[in-house]
Amino acid sequence: MSAIASIKQEIKGYHMFIKTLMLLVAAGVLAAAARFIFGLGTTTNLSDVYPWGLWISFDVVTSVPLAAGAFVLGAVVHCFHIKKLEPLVRPAIVTGFLGYSLVCIGLILDLGQPQRGWHVFAYPNLHSPMFEVALCVMSYTTVACLEFLSPVCEKFGFHIPLRLLRTIEVPLIVLGAAIATLHQSTIGTFFLIAVDKLHNLWYNPLLPMLFWISAVFTGLAIVIVEAIMVHRYLKQPDETELLATLTKIIPWFLGIYLFIKVYTLFFLSARPLFDRPGLTILFLMEVVLGIIIPLIMFMSKRIRTDSRWQLRAASMVVFFGLVLNRFNVSMFGLIQKDQKIYYPSFLESVVTVGIIAAHILFFALIARYFPIFEHHPEEVDYSIPDRFHRIEKHPVTEKTI
Amino acid sequence: MSATRDFSQDRTFLIDMTRCTGCRACQVACKQWNQMKAEKTVFFTGEGYQNPPAMSEYTLTKVKFRDYEKNGHNQFAFYKEMCMHCNEPACVSVCPVSAFIKTPEGPVVYDTKRCIGCRFCMVACPFGVPKYQWSKALPLVVKCTGCYSRLKAGLKPACAKACPSAISYGSRTDMIQEAKRRLAARPDRYFNKIYGLEEAGGTSVLYLTEQPFDDLGFKHVTKRPLPSLTWAALRFVPGVFLTMGGSLAFISWLTHRKDRLRKEEEAKKSATIQPEEGE
Ligand code: SF4
Ligand code: SF4
Ligand code: SF4
Numbered sequence: 023m024s025a026i027a028s029i030k031q032e033i034k035g036y037h038m039f040i041k042t043l044m045l046l047v048a049a050g051v052l053a054a055a056a057r058f059i060f061g062l063g064t065t066t067n068l069s070d071v072y073p074w075g076l077w078i079s080f081d082v083v084t085s086v087p088l089a090a091g092a093f094v095l096g097a098v099v100h101c102f103h104i105k106k107l108e109p110l111v112r113p114a115i116v117t118g119f120l121g122y123s124l125v126c127i128g129l130i131l132d133l134g135q136p137q138r139g140w141h142v143f144a145y146p147n148l149h150s151p152m153f154e155v156a157l158c159v160m161s162y163t164t165v166a167c168l169e170f171l172s173p174v175c176e177k178f179g180f181h182i183p184l185r186l187l188r189t190i191e192v193p194l195i196v197l198g199a200a201i202a203t204l205h206q207s208t209i210g211t212f213f214l215i216a217v218d219k220l221h222n223l224w225y226n227p228l229l230p231m232l233f234w235i236s237a238v239f240t241g242l243a244i245v246i247v248e249a250i251m252v253h254r255y256l257k258q259p260d261e262t263e264l265l266a267t268l269t270k271i272i273p274w275f276l277g278i279y280l281f282i283k284v285y286t287l288f289f290l291s292a293r294p295l296f297d298r299p300g301l302t303i304l305f306l307m308e309v310v311l312g313i314i315i316p317l318i319m320f321m322s323k324r325i326r327t328d329s330r331w332q333l334r335a336a337s338m339v340v341f342f343g344l345v346l347n348r349f350n351v352s353m354f355g356l357i358q359k360d361q362k363i364y365y366p367s368f369l370e371s372v373v374t375v376g377i378i379a380a381h382i383l384f385f386a387l388i389a390r391y392f393p394i395f396e397h398h399p400e401e402v403d404y405s406i407p408d409r410f411h412r413i414e415k416h417p418v419t420e421k422t423i
Numbered sequence: 424m425s426a427t428r429d430f431s432q433d434r435t436f437l438i439d440m441t442r443c444t445g446c447r448a449c450q451v452a453c454k455q456w457n458q459m460k461a462e463k464t465v466f467f468t469g470e471g472y473q474n475p476p477a478m479s480e481y482t483l484t485k486v487k488f489r490d491y492e493k494n495g496h497n498q499f500a501f502y503k504e505m506c507m508h509c510n511e512p513a514c515v516s517v518c519p520v521s522a523f524i525k526t527p528e529g530p531v532v533y534d535t536k537r538c539i540g541c542r543f544c545m546v547a548c549p550f551g552v553p554k555y556q557w558s559k560a561l562p563l564v565v566k567c568t569g570c571y572s573r574l575k576a577g578l579k580p581a582c583a584k585a586c587p588s589a590i591s592y593g594s595r596t597d598m599i600q601e602a603k604r605r606l607a608a609r610p611d612r613y614f615n616k617i618y619g620l621e622e623a624g625g626t627s628v629l630y631l632t633e634q635p636f637d638d639l640g641f642k643h644v645t646k647r648p649l650p651s652l653t654w655a656a657l658r659f660v661p662g663v664f665l666t667m668g669g670s671l672a673f674i675s676w677l678t679h680r681k682d683r684l685r686k687e688e689e690a691k692k693s694a695t696i697q698p699e700e701g702e
Contacts, residue, residue, distance in 0.1 A: 058560070059560070060560070061557075061558070061559055061560035061561075061562065062562060063555075063557025063558055063559070068555075068557070070477070070478075070545065070551075070554045070555060070557075073542035073545035073546055073555060074542060074546055097671060100675060101671045101674045101675040102674060102675075102678065103675070103678035103679070103682070132541075133539050133540045133541055134538070134539070134540020134541075134542070134561060134562040134563065135538060135539050135540040135561055135562075135563070136539075136540075137561075138520075138537075138539045138540075139539060141520040141537055141539050142519050142520055142539065144520070145520045145522075145537055146519075146521075147516075147518055147519055147520065147521040148657075149516045149517075149650060149653070149654060149657065150517050150518055150519045150543070151653055151656075151657060152517060152518075152519040152541055152543045153519035153520075154657065154660060156519055192675050192679070193672075195671075195675075196668055196671045196672045196675060197668065199667065199668075199671055200667040200668035200671065201664075203663060203664070203667045204660055204663060204664055204667075207656070207663070208656075208657070208660070210656075211653050211656045211657060212543070212546075212653075214652045214653045214655070214656060215513050215516070215517055215546070215547040215649055215650075215652055215653050216546060217549070217645050217647075217649065217652055218549055218642070218643060218644055218645055219546075219549070227652075227656070230656045356546075
């Protein structure tokens with residue numbers, strides 16, 4: 023009884039914003055329940071013409087690359103050993119883990135027969151991109167969960183698992199990056215089968231590669247946006263200087279992406295390209311606002327190192343470059359001429375808003391209760407442990423004495 | 424779907440729309456055989472005079488009506504819509520749980536017990552065939568089965584049996600030969616193309632018409648077998664995984680080794696200095 027009371031007390035102390043998020047999540051849960059009770063047909067605007075709607079376009083196709091920060095940063099920090107970026111890794115892993123868990127929820131909601139999810143293992147079809155992605159998303163969620171266990175163990179002082187986790191840290195990150203490369207690109211492969219359906223502006227054989235590259239730069243951009251937001255609203259340390267390292271990497275990927283995009287457009291895509299004004303506008307918005315302008319911005323040193331401009335450029339990359347691109351490929355670009363337009367139903371939107379709110383809410387709560395920001399490299403011993411004994415409070419300081 | 428088998432003996436429909444009277448016996452026969460519910464429909468909701476307006480969870484085949492003008496007269500064209508039973512079906516290749524199967528006899532069938540309801544088959548099918556039970560809480564996909572159960576019992580498909588004039592049924596080679604014979608014999612009557620011969624890499628439903636196929640609303644479909652499009656990317660998966668994992672593992676081994684060496688160096692130094700200091 024007293025535990026509940028103390029939880030109540032704790033929740034009462036939360037900021038209004040957090041309370042609003044909780045309400046939104048609750049609404050999302052109710053809407054999801056309605057979907058299971060009344061069925062997909064009555065609660066969504068999906069139809070035989072639009073078998074995939076908002077849930078696939080946002081909760082799956084867009085969320086997966088949005089959660090890419092974990093694998094990109096993990097690889098940058100641990101494989102390329104840019105240690106000073108270490109403080110950014112844990113928040114990114116939390117985002118990744120949350121993102122993937124929510125992707126799984128989105129998928130379960132969207133499946134017509136969710137109780138048969140295990141059939142993917144029972145009757146695998148190696149030729150199906152969906153099989154590949156399902157497998158990767160599940161294994162990646164497991165990997166991200168293991169990576170996320172470190173701060174949890176630290177919090178509760180579980181020393182032996184912590185030692186274990188640290189031993190497998192690098193292999194986990196390598197494994198995670200390899201799996202992520204696969205499913206990030208395979209989501210692009212999904213749409214290769216939609217030949218004659220997906221508009222020529224987006225349909226090209228290099229779609230999987232474009233999906234992977236855009237996941238990489240979005241992953242980095244998300245880390246920037248998140249770090250700045252967290253600094254502003256959760257009173258965490260200002261990481262502008264560290265972020266400046268990331269803003270040096272992003273323009274390379276943006277540039278390669280733009281190059282491949284233009285190349286595929288002119289040499290690998292079928293014609294006609296610009297026969298649908300609406301789609302042309304969407305395409306130009308995606309390329310100009312989401313790639314070219316941020317690319318120019320990130321090329322100037324002043325913008326790269328100023329936190330306000332970092333935020334602006336990075337959020338443009340995320341919002342126009344990535345979100346718009348994924349919606350274009352998975353929704354708008356699939357609309358045929360003279361077709362009735364799909365728009366998500368109220369319940370569909372409530373669920374998606376709930377999922378976004380859940381992400382922010384859980385992130386804020388985890389940031390509050392677990393050591394994901396106080397984790398600075400000066401206090402960490404990176405050497406692979408040779409014995410399973412208690413980790414001292416300040417192993418490094420001890421050594422340097 | 425890299426291995427292609429021989430499709431010449433597959434059971435194939437030859438649907439000659441110039442001989443179709445629009446009686447819709449096939450539509451009714453299909454509904455009866457498959458025990459599909461009637462649909463409540465409103466007239467003029469589809470593209471033309473047809474009813475119901477589109478294939479759906481209750482309607483596996485449907486005759487489309489198209490009106491057009493010829494020599495100043497209004498004319499009708501009919502077009503029986505159904506699953507094309509592709510030689511290399513997109514639906515089979517994308518289904519994550521192999522719920523779709525291309526049978527050795529030709530028809531593409533669907534296993535209701537496996538489907539997880541991801542609806543990828545609907546996105547993938549170039550002809551827009553698989554439909555979903557939107558009315559159900561736990562819906563399944565529905566589509567023409569080529570009357571596989573009848574075929575197994577030595578019967579013709581219900582629609583082909585019911586059709587008084589337009590549908591021929593037989594091996595793919597025979598049907599192609601027959602279609603070519605008709606095209607050659609009456610070039611004035613037919614539009615010179617067999618739809619389904621090459622579409623999506625070839626199908627087990629072939630059409631002949633009087634009008635250009637585009638005008639009748641036949642979908643424009645690439646000649647390449649669709650599964651090859653995704654397979655072109657998917658076949659790299661193991662390679663990409665090994666390359667990516669291998670190179671990252673190597674890089675981190677290198678960087679960590681550098682670190683370890685430096686640390687050992689330092690440790691050695693302090694080890695050689697410390698005893699002196701201690702004494
Ligand atoms: S027409 Fe569509 S549903 Fe029928 S076999 Fe071909 S891909 Fe599958
Ligand atoms: S909806 Fe069912 S049959 Fe269609 S691809 Fe998904 S699992 Fe396979
Ligand atoms: S083959 Fe059978 S299931 Fe298919 S349209 Fe004809 S009657 Fe219907």
